[in-house]
Amino acid sequence: MRALLVVNPAATTTSARTRDVLIHALASEMKLEAVTTEYRGHARDLARRAAESRDVELVVALGGDGTVNEVVNGLLHHGPDPDRLPRLAVVPGGSTNVFARALGLPNDAVEATGAILDGLREHRVRTIGLGLAAGTPGTEDESIAGRWFTFCAGFGFDAGVIGRVEQQRERGKRSTHALYLRQVVRQLLEEPHRRHGTITLERPGHDPVEDLVLSIVCNTAPWTYLGNRPVYASPEASFDTALDVLALSRLSTSAVARYATQLLTSTPERGPHGKHAVSLHDQTDFALHSKVPLPFQMDGDHLGLRTSVTFTGVRRALGVIV
Template sequence: MRALLVANPKATTTSERTRDVIVRALRSEVDLSVEYTHRRGHAVALARQAAQERFDVVVTLGGDGTVNEAVNGLMSALPATDQPATATAERLPALAVVPVGSTNVFARAVGLPPQWPEATSVLIEGLRTGRFRTIGLGRADDRYFTFCAGLGLDAAVIRQVERARLRGRRSTVGLYLRSMVSEYFIGMDRRHPAIRLEQPGEPAHEELATVVIQNTAPWTFIGDRAINPNPLASFDLGLDVLAVRQLRVPSTTRTLAQVAARTPDPRGRQVVRLHDLSEFTISATRPQAFQLDGDYLGERLKVRFTAVREALRVVH
């Protein structure tokens, strides 16, 4: 079995010694090649090349951003005519993930342990026994995502966090919480909701303040605790949406408490929840912060979302 390891040397919890241990462990099971990413977007090119060269597996060593790039590289290796709402997973290398990022949402969502030693052991056993799971992906315009997307408040928070990290700050729960409070009270226009969601054949949802899209649950983790705005989201279904109409303090506080509950069930007059959608479009009257899989991608006025079912095989 031929495998390519795509390693992000800047991943939060990795080191040269860690990488060496993981490489030796994987080489005990597969014919392994190793490539290191040198810039944002590099993993896309490396994974695409691996698919074109007919590798059996692409292994990512990094966080959710590295996983997202590798997935986009794999999917882009399909001919354009083969990238509709359903893809043929068997035509692509399988994906394996060694989690060494700060949160590792995707790895944990597919059932891997959050720590790299245990996850590596599970992956080696999965490679040895051929244990694969086929999952669906989300697609936002021409870019794929594995677990979440967002326009509005959550993306604006990620934007603030990424700017802080460029200044040398560590990515911590406290940094995210402070960024959320700052963006909510100072950064965004809460008085004039600007977002519209349209589905084929359904009435539009208008004057939305923020939208969270999930391809699986959970949306993220705070420590060991899963956070689930859309608790019914699944890799085996379409996309789920939680939108909030007005970000008033009382209703927003109530919604956040519902989302963070051990049995989440967000509801209320300000909440819109949609389950198992195949496609929809989000537009806005002014540019909105936009994120995929926890990476800030700038501002958007319009994004078309599509569920791509049975898109990719994952070692687990």
């Protein structure tokens, strides 16, 4: 088997020595080319070339969720084709590793490598669904190209928090749960639309849902992790279905306290709920529009401000070693 290993050297939870051990372990089982990323988007470019080469059977992403997202977008540059495209394997190296953990892989890089090798020997391949987000035709964002996401996207409040975290990381701060919580509080205090939202959710055959403050789009559950605690925004979300949505129409102090508590105590059976919460399951096509530009994120990567995003849930888009 010929395989490409895409290594993010800035992965927060793996040392250079650990990466050398993982590369040696993988190389003992396959014909492996290991490439270290050198710039933003490099992982996408490498995966695209691997997909176009037609002789690479496996692409392994060693890094966090951002690295995985780039690799997936490279593999699916010409569209989903799980029977032809190389398989994807993920060795978690980030601070949270939502995608890898949602697949059931160990959060430890060495243990995950062992699980991947077992999966290859036993031909354990799971064909998963993915989300695709693009600019909406007829709007000022229509020229924005489509981009795939593996586990979540966010429009509004949560994307603003991620943007703040990225600013802090650029200043040298470590990505910790405490850092995220501080930015949640700051975003809440400075959020101008938390009582009267600007987002409208539109989907074919249904009335629009208006005045939303935030919208979280999930492709799997959990939505994220706080340490070892899984957090479920949309408990029914699955790699085997289309997309789920959790939207809130108010973020008053009392509403924030209520929904924050529900998130922290969420389970696979029950997520946030109440009169200001909208939950939708297994949605294939819908759009989010805002009266004002709002922050937008995909797989934890802040992508700037948008006024309109169209979402598509694509079942059986990519084969993954589990």
